[in-house]
Structures are given as structure tokens and as C-alpha cells.
Amino acid sequence: MKTAVIGSGTWGMALARLLFDNGHEVKVWSAIESELKELREKRTHKNLPGIIFDEGIVFEGDLEKAMENTDICVLSVPSIFTRATAKKMAPFYKENQIIVNVAKGIEESTLEILSDQILDEIKNANVAVLSGPSHAEEVVRLLPTTCVAGAKDMETAKLIQSTFMSPVFRVYTSTDMLGIELGGSLKNVIALAAGISDGLGYGDNAKAALITRGIVEISRLGIAMGANIETFYGLSGIGDLIVTCASKHSRNRKAGMLMGQGMSMDEAMKEVAMVVEGVYSAKAAKALANKYNICMPIVDEVNAVLFENKDPKQAVDALMLRDKAVEKIGI
Numbered sequence: 117m118k119t120a121v122i123g124s125g126t127w128g129m130a131l132a133r134l135l136f137d138n139g140h141e142v143k144v145w146s147a148i149e150s151e152l153k154e155l156r157e158k159r160t161h162k163n164l165p166g167i168i169f170d171e172g173i174v175f176e177g178d179l180e181k182a183m184e185n186t187d188i189c190v191l192s193v194p195s196i197f198t199r200a201t202a203k204k205m206a207p208f209y210k211e212n213q214i215i216v217n218v219a220k221g222i223e224e225s226t227l228e229i230l231s232d233q234i235l236d237e238i239k240n241a242n243v244a245v246l247s248g249p250s251h252a253e254e255v256v257r258l259l260p261t262t263c264v265a266g267a268k269d270m271e272t273a274k275l276i277q278s279t280f281m282s283p284v285f286r287v288y289t290s291t292d293m294l295g296i297e298l299g300g301s302l303k304n305v306i307a308l309a310a311g312i313s314d315g316l317g318y319g320d321n322a323k324a325a326l327i328t329r330g331i332v333e334i335s336r337l338g339i340a341m342g343a344n345i346e347t348f349y350g351l352s353g354i355g356d357l358i359v360t361c362a363s364k365h366s367r368n369r370k371a372g373m374l375m376g377q378g379m380s381m382d383e384a385m386k387e388v389a390m391v392v393e394g395v396y397s398a399k400a401a402k403a404l405a406n407k408y409n410i411c412m413p414i415v416d417e418v419n420a421v422l423f424e425n426k427d428p429k430q431a432v433d434a435l436m437l438r439d440k441a442v443e444k445i446g447i
Contacts, residue, residue, distance in 0.1 A: 117141070117279050120186040122201060124151050124175070125390075126163050127218060128192030130256035131280075135190075136173050137258075138282050143174045145182035152177050163390070167256050183208040188216055188279060190246075191234065194391040195221025195301075198230045202237035214242045216265075216276055220300035221393050222400035227407070229297040244272055245293055246280065247300040248351035249359035251366070255285065262286040264351045266296040288351065295347030298338045302415075303357040304394030305401050306330035307368035309418050310361035312428045314369065315376020322432075326414065327354075327361050333412040337401075340408040368394040375421060376428050398422055413438060 117140045121132045124146035136142045146152050152175055154160060159169045176182040183189055183205065193201045198219055209215075215238070217230050228236070231243045248263030255261050265276035265287050273289035281287045290296060306326060313322045334357070335348040347353055360366045371392045374384035385392050402419050405412040417434055420426035 117188055118186045119143070119188045119190060119279070120145060120182045121190045121192055122179070122182065122205065123192035124148065124155065124161070125192060125194070126161065126252035126256070127250075128190065129161050129164060129167075129169065130252040131190055131192065131218065132173055133167070133169060133256055134280065134282065134285055136170055138279070140279065142172070143176050143182045143186070145176045145179055147177070149177065164253070164256050179204055180208045183210075183213070186213060188214045188276070191215055191217045191219065193219060195219045195223075195230055195393055196391065196396050199223065199233040199237060202234045206238045209238050209241060211240075214244055214272060214275070216244050216246050217297075218246050219393075220247065220297070220304060220397075222298075222301045222397050222404070224396065224400045224403070227400055227404055229294065229301070231293055231297060242267075242272060244268075244276055245296050245300075246276060246287075247296050247356065249355040251359065251363060253365045258284045260284050260286075262288070262351055262355075264288045264290050264296060266290045266293040266352075268293065290347065290350075292344045292347045294341060295338050295343030296352040298341065298343055299334060299348055299353035300356055301393070301397045302334045302337070302401055303330070303353075303360050304368045304392075305398045305415055305418050306334070306357060307360040307366055308372035308375075308392075308394045308398070308422075309414050311366075311369035311372020311374075312376040312418075312421065313372075313432065315373040315378075316428055316432065318432070323361060327357055330361075330414055331357055333410075333414055337404055337408060337410045337412065340410055341404070367392050371395070380425075381422050394418075395422060 119140050121128045121144045132144050155175045234243050244267035250261050265273045267273040277287040310326045367388050371384040371388050401415045417431040
């Protein structure tokens, strides 16, 4: 396959290496001149130390050239830039191309998932998604990873599966794009809560509770919006939630941990020095909960810490002291 990776962040570069190792032609587009210079001259990326990218990978600063004569465009920019990047891609999109979104987020102003934003900007595009518990730092080092490819039709999902699958990267298929994207987006909000818990010095019991009740909240909303509950107990749901809440690579967990230790949201984001997707999805998650009348107390408390300067310990106390309840999954 002829592929283009649109975005030269850590995830885009990890997938570029994977695709190249799978025998595909790979071009990588970046809007950041300093990154292009390093990638072209040194074949390295500042946030992926120790990795040398093959001379066969082409690095482009021209978006039209990057997309030209490609079968698959992997859209790998931070979620807050997805719509703007799709708009730039629109004039160069060809009818037979597949756009695989690999970012995770919900747009605050429209409450749209990323695939819908892409379709807003590139009418009738064949949009798919690749998601799951997959930190770039491990994928780029060829450590075993499993994801799910989602598309509206199974034929497209299977094509993506075949393109990305390797001895170290196993890919399943699904047609529940909504569920896959909601799971990937909302888990970042729960991971902020898990990080806050770690920053406060709480233990494994609290982490397990946040993960377990977090997937309940995500599932409630997803079911109300029309997604399949099975998706949330798969790779893009509980799988991605576990790794993002627990991993040392998780920027959402790290930002939450810093806030639990006393930093403000802005201070924590500056310290992480990469896009913290959960911060941008938190307001959208709360708005969706209100729209569909879904109870999401963890999401509520994360928003209070982020945007209302609520003390993190008081937020945990609010969760612990809620009214008695029966454990159930449904709405």
C-alpha cells in the first residue's frame, strides 16, 4: 500500500515505522519545520530517543505531495487540530483514498467525534479509525500491541487490519466507529482522575475503583448515544482505559498526578509539554452527559478540578460520599 501519515508526533512516527516495516510506502507530513529538519537530517525524533527511522521513509512539508498517489492517509494530529487539518487536506483528497483517524477526542463546540469532524470538512470521505491500548513509546520499539480498526463497512475495516497487522501489532475489526471513538476519548478524562488519585498518594484500591466505575460512566453515555456496549469492554474501551490510567507513558495520568500534587491545570500541562487530550475532552464529556441525561460523577468532578479550581481531595471526597447505590452498568 502507498500510505501517508499526516502528523509527525510520537504516535504518527510509531505508525510510520510500523507501516514501513510491513512493506508499505510511507510519506510523513509535518507542519513543524524543526521536526522536519531533524527527521530528514538525523532520522530521529526528539520525543522518541534511541529510534532511527529508515531512509526509505519520506518526510514532506507539502501536504499535497504527501497525499498524492496514496491509498491510505493516517490522520495523526492532536484532536484539537483534527478539523483544521482535515480542512487543509480536503482539496487534495481523492475519492479512492481511506482516511484513518488515530487521534482521540471530542470537539467541545460541536460535541462531534473526530470522524464526524473529518466528514464535515471532506464530504463523502471514506473515514475509518484505529484505536486501542497503544502507547507510541512501545509501538515504535516493536513491543506487542493490539488495536481495533473501525469502519462503517467491514471491507474497509479488514483492509486497514491487513495493512497494519504484524507479528507485534495485532488488529481486530469492528463497525462500531462511534463506540470506538467515545471509548478512546472519554478514557482520557478518567485517566486524569486516576492521575489525581496517584498525586494525592492514594493506592491501588482507588485506582481500580476509578477504572471500574469509569468504564461504567463511559458505557452509560455510549449506550445512550447508540454505540454497542460490547465495544466498551474491548480494546478501545476497558483496554485503553486501563493502560491510560496506569502507564508511565500516559500524559493524561501524568497531568492529573501533578494536579493531585498541587499544580494548577495550566502548570501541569506546561510540565507535561505535550497535548493532554483529556483536558480538551472533559467539557465535551460533561456537555454530552447533560444532553443525554446521563450520570457521570467522575467526569463532573474532573471538570470541577480543571475549570472551577476545586481542591482535588474534596473532589475525591465528593465521589466517596455520594448517596448509596446499587452496582449496575446500564443507564
